[in-house]
Amino acid sequence: MSTIALNPVSYLDNTGNDPTVRARLVVGDNDFHSVTEKVCGIVEQPRPPKIWWAAFAASSSLTLVLFACIGYLVTTGVGVWGLQIPVGWGYAIVNFVFWVGIGHAGTLISSILFLLRQQWRTSINRFAEAMTIFAVVCAGIFPGIHVGRVWVAYWLFPIPNQMSMWPNFRSPLLWDVFAVGTYATVSLLFWYMGMIPDLASIRDRATTKLRFYIYGVLSLGWRSSNRHWHRFEFAYLLLASLATPLVLSVHSVVSFDFAVSIMPGWHTTIFPPYFVAGAIFSGFAMVVTLIIPTRKFFGLEEIITARHLENMAKIMLATSMMVGFSYSTEYFMAWYSGNVYEAFTFLNRAFGPYAWAYWTMVTCNVLVPQVFWVRRLRNNTLMLWVASILINVGMWFERFVIIVSSLSRDYLPTSWGYYRPTAIDVLTFAGSFGLFLTLFLLFVRFLPMVGMAEVKGVMPQAHLDHPGHRGHGDYHGDIAVREVDV
Amino acid sequence: MNEDKSNDIFIFPKWTWVLRPAVAVGALGGVLYATVVVTFGFSPKATDVGYEPVQPVPYSHALHVGQLGLDCRYCHTGVETTAKALIPPSQTCMNCHKAVRASSEKLIPVFESYSTGMPVEWIRVHDLPDYVYFNHSAHVRRGVGCVSCHGRIDTMEVVSQQKPLSMGWCLDCHRNPERHLRPAEYVFQLDWVPEEDQLVLGRRLRETYNINPPQDCYTCHR
């Protein structure tokens, strides 16, 4: 095993960068069955580990806090938040953009990396997609509750009514409703579809009637027929190619919420790419934050390998550079455009009352990821984990800076203001993490968190010339390649 | 593996094939049902039309207007000049009822009100939301008949709401007023029917009186 020879450190380490040797995507002495065992085992164990219970207790109580805050908000009025004129959008929208951003990693991994034939995605895509959906759920809450009259929020949808009124399709906010709605739906479909064969595995291993019926129904009677696989794979490819533009469009549309306005600091054309890069950045950060403990607790190091983490570190490094570039571009445009209001807004960001937020953002998003240049550091799991958390913090502040600092000082100095969040603001935000983690914990407990069928597909055993690793995996997974019979 | 654990094997019963058609039908049917409920079920046509509260005095428009031929304006004095049509003071009733039916106990509330000065508390039938500012004079003076919004009051023993009075309904008329315009002299004549085609007449009247009902929000909401 040449790769192992390269790194005598641990047989788990497949982070070699010898170009002549293809690193293995699943390490250790695994075959199809052992993969099934490892993944299904987690779902099938009669009771989850104590750590799971602890985490679940914590997160679900946080969720209750969220619902309590929402209840208070709806019954009292959005005044319970720190909002005011000029800063009409505060934590709620910041959190919304933050969560939607995080919700980008999953679909990106499962669609774009799929189209790019990145096989290493297989070990983590299920996990990431799940995270995506939960993040979008959290994101979806905020625009819903931030409106002044929640009980008429349904006016945002084109429903026939006695007023014979329709929504205003010229409003970016409405684009947002459709974009996020579509994104949530498609991600869900994508996620569920990919899960069908694995649900079938659990069904077939079921030892209790209940489990059999539940997973049986969920897997829709999948019988791994190749004729089914054929259409399944096509559907998967099509969804991937649909989700790719979608995932790029969603954060672009979110950025329109700001770019389409005329506020200095908002009204700029760089927002769509800038936001998308940021979304991928934060998404991967969140995946790393969650996957590191998870793979440890559930002993999945052989399937979710060090190399997976390293690849994600590299992606974060790349996107961090993009984000950093966007920051500097904004300043260049502010100066180059000669627009006095724009110019001031950006000076104000860096040196005004909200400078603290700005510099937190820069530090976490641009400086911290630079450590990933060093191989030893990026392969240090703890370091990676800490960095990923800092990046999450930084990305939250990015949205805070964009929204709050721009609004707080716009055209007329007489209407400048300073926004301070209230306790309710903070609790609601914390609560959304509770909801996110609760859903996530339920996921790892009850659903296959690794796409077994896909992982098996990229294992050496899946190939003709098994055993032997020479150049394996360099052609499978390729729809285009059809074997010529002899 | 399960065979180690038990020699039993789970399978789904055969009837589960119905699942497929069931899902399909459910999906389509559900969408259809929702649409129907929203469009018709929630419409004021279903909810408000026919509202017929019991009034403190069993005043019959059918009798007074239909048979005796009282003019609407005899009681509703404001209708041509102000926003409100105005409900008549008991005084107005007494103009006749001092003499007519002076002993009818149906009229006791009116007599009491007249003597004590305490008002008769009528129940509002045509009740627009408080943020809607409707102006009677603006409509009546332009040839919109009472009947267009209130129906054949002159045939009602007890007044009831005949039209949805919903925003959509208002807009219909503001968009094509010609369907409801009539010569000024027939505005208060509830049983009037045009000799010619209403649309032809309506267009002509709209032309002559230069009637372009505004559809701005501020027309009704301030």
Next chain:
Amino acid sequence: MSDRTPNTGGGESIRLHGYLVAFDKVDELLRGARIVRDAGYTRWDAHSPFVLHRLDAAMGVKKTILPYIVFLGGLTGAAAGILLEWWTNAVNYPFLISGKPLFSLPANIPIAFEITILFAAVSALVGMLALNGLPRLSHPLFANRSFKRATDDTFFISIEAADPLFDRIETRRLLEEISGRAVEEIEELP
């Protein structure tokens, strides 16, 4: 139910659904599939715990029409989106917004696009399930114990009795030959 599983060579008494034979290795499966294909069988199938693209050729599976369904779905979505926006904002209830035209393409592209994707995506999943005849919870194969490993680590080839070329003896022989394993009879569900 194990008691009711037929012993091989068992009598005409049971209604036969077809034969099932297992493989351990991918290449064995592929070889077997080609042979069955060339033998001209039509109502047969190969089962694998994960997708094996080369199996399509080996089995001679025709390319699915799913892409066209998805394309139609997308087209419908696009049309629906644009029409909805145009009819509601420019026809049914036109209102003057920021002095802008009632309908202009740029402002309406995002939503039209999203609806396109939505419709296409839904038709992809629904189309796939429909073409695959799923959901189908009960199938004769599920009654077979070893078949349960089809979602784990074992590959199978099954030939239905309904196949015109199906012959109890011949087909069994063919399968035993390509797999070197015992062939299992699958009975129809009661």
Next chain:
Amino acid sequence: MSPMKNDKETGLTYWRSLEEFARTPEFQKAVQREFPGDDWDRLPPATRRQFLKVMGASLAMAGLTACRWPKEEIVPFAHRPEGRTPGVPEHFATAMELGGVALGMLVTSFDGRPIKAEGNRLHPDSLGALTAIAQADILQLYDPDRSRRLLLREDGQQYVKGWNDFEAAAAEYFAGDGTGVAVLAGASSSPTRAMVRGRFLESHPKAGWYEYEPISRDNERDGTRLVFGTALRVHPKLGAAGIVACFDADPFFDHPSSLRLAREFAAARHPISGAGARLYVAESSYSLTGVRADHRIAVPSSRVPVVLARVAHLLVAEHGLLLPAAAAGYAGAAGHEISEQEIHFAKLLAADLASHHGAGVILVGPRQEPAVHALAAVLNQVLGSTVGYTADPDPDRPSHIEAIGELGAAMSSGSIRTLLILGGNPAYDAPADLRFGELLAEIPVTIHLSLYDDETSRRCTWHLPRAHGLEVWGDGRAWDGTWTMRQPLIAPLYDGRSTIEILALTSGSGSTSGYELVRENLRKSVSASDFEGFWRRALHDGVIEGTAWETVNPRSNPGRLAVAVDGLRAHLGVAQPSADRPEVVLTADSRVWDGRFANNGWLQELPDALTKLTWDNALLVSPATAHELGIGDGEVAAIEAGGATIEVPTCLLPGQARWSMTLALGYGRTEAGQVGNEVGVDAYRLRTTTAPHVVSGVVVRPTGRSYGLATTQDHFAIDTLGFNERDRRVGDLVREASLDVYLANPEVFHEHEDHPPLISLWKDHEYEGEQWGMAIDLNTCIGCNACVVACQAENNIPVVGREQVLNQREMQWIRIDRYFKTEPGLRQDEIEDAEAVFQPVTCVQCENAPCEQVCPVAATQHTNDGLNAMVYNRCVGTRYCSNNCPFKVRRFNFFNYHKHLADTTMMQFNPEVTVRSRGVMEKCTFCVQRIEAVRIPARNDNRPIADGEIVPACAQTCPTQAITFGNLNDPDSQVSRLREEKRSYATLAELNIRPRTHYLGRLSNRADGDGPEGHGALHKEAESHGKEPA
């Protein structure tokens, strides 16, 4: 009286029908419905709904058409008074008396409840406008905290009494010849009161009569006495004035006829038609007048006389002016050290006054000593200034301070057994050294007639509920003496009685009905053949023509003059304020006046013109002075003067004289009511009979504690970055040029605009028919806040309270932006003085409104007549529109601000305007209800709408008529013509939003030609701005 009779008698004279309508059973029932005893908060919502259009639940349900809103009742009259049509507003002329001067107003009454006060065009002091305070008075009418019953406090017990109880008691108290009886009344110009007073003193010859007003113009009055030997009333005329010189005077705010003076001055300022008046101001703290000044210097109040004396000196020495022999001493009185700046000012002023002989006028503020007024009077005489005099209505009256002093003395001497206090609140606002509150306790019988059971009432044996000005019959006189009528708009809500009624009651003879008294007095004083007709006419007009006093031509009185000169000399002798002995100037508050309006939410939340401070008073200090005292912005400072020490938050304000601080009276009330209690700090504790206005030699210490001042604008002091940017932007937002520059080059206001042509990407919408627009003249706007209150009253704008204002959630639809223009290059804490400008900002109704396109539910969209419509009942409250509004003029209902409103307060609501519930956005609508009120009838009779027929509330009440509204598609409309003027520009036009509101540039008219600093700022701004693409 029986309703039938009532119906027969009423009619023709609506005032009468109103008066009796108030007695009719159905009104009583209405009142019952509205005010069931003391059961204020436990009214079923339905009853409220009958009365007003309060949205509440129904709004929430508006979307769900499936719900039917609660059953509504219609309650018609049993007998509809003739001439009244329910739902049609009526207008009644009446008046409000403040500080002994009646201000005429026209009150709109809707179904028997007064809902809005506007100025009476026929009244000389109003001319159709009304001050913020007078407009807000209507809220006090409905104040649920007003006292509702008579109270008798004896030996620690408190008993609820009825009027008959008091009448019985009064008969005994006022039985004798008045020995030991004293009356303390507020100043009043009411002829009827004078009559009743006479009657009272007749029946009680030995009784003492004292009049006290905390805020008065007594110094001016005494000044005239010094010069002319007798007390006269001064009538400055600014219309014709070429030069106006104000010494610590603020004719635009604290003068009884401020509205007229402002109007006159605005006319004089007009670049074309005006006399090109030039305004000089020397004052210790920024005043409305000071902001408008062409030359302003900040001088401590106790130094102001020095400057005036120097002017006198220069006039004599350099311009050969001849003072009367006796006054010659004045010229010499100017021997005091004086700064360069002050000399420069004095020189310019002296030169101008000399060259404008007969067209100048010198005004001295009420806080200056009589001697200073005397000097001004002398100068005005010799300069032939545009000042007129009339005899004082009560020339022998001692000054208010003297009066209260005498009363105090009498009380402590124990010679008073019965004290009748008619209005006022001496326990709170009498000079501190009198300890009036304590003295009250020693008087056996003290009777207080008052709107509230306030500080004084609590220390008196009897508290009598006083009827509000809009509930009573009465009269009064304008500043110029014009006879002004007062009539009730509504029956007393809380069983109160008026001053004249109580006075009549205690005088023990004659009628005690206000109605009778007023008629009787009028009948006596005028000789009208047909009195009823005359009476009707008087009530209809609100004023009686030709009853102004004769102007007199006084001659100065040498003997007195000498005294005056010595007085001034003595006054100049006192040490000037300095670091170790700064001065504190006590002023009337721009909102609560002397404290009597402390429980008025509108006024408490009204931002002060300069500080933009609400819900508080603060110690105004210039940044530099504060820096040297080591006090920061918002830091609580301890002030020690005489015995008293008070702690009050500081507010840094440029333009404040060095070592001079200003503190407004009227705050720190303890018994004002729920709104006014414990708001701000009581400055009366520093006020003494000897130093009622300027407290010198105080000690000011920082306490280190800081306090959040609720301002509606950022404080003057902010981070340097923002500070500089704000300075840089002002010039472009509020454009200003000097008059001669403008006349030479009218394009000056547009010269520095430089942005690409404002072209839309799409075909522009064509606006046909009436297109509403507005023009606001920054040259005449004096920032008096009248429009803000007018808008609040007209549009049912809620009061949100200090906490909400602190969080920048104030709701006023109009805000008056105040900018300071500081000299470039100064550090913030070096700043002493700065120029100030005002800019009223409300929704400018952009044609390409940024707010509209971002609303997802089309709750804000454009109407065909070009209004930016905000539809409350469609709004879901995303607040996106506000974020995208470059003017930030949209207001959001973060809570249901009407939730805890008393039902009485709701009676003030304008039924033509929806009351907004929680979670919806709102903003200026150009008073669309007023547009509809004109448009619908006009369409009904197929006639076009005349120009000026529609007047929004703000424009209606603007004393200087700075706001013009009209049809832009009519080239002859006034607004179109104003927009043709070269001064006309649109703020932020470069955003291509096409505002419907344009501003007319501000003009300065400095003697030394060069424009204001702001002009320079304009250049500076414009260059950098020049690069800006739209």
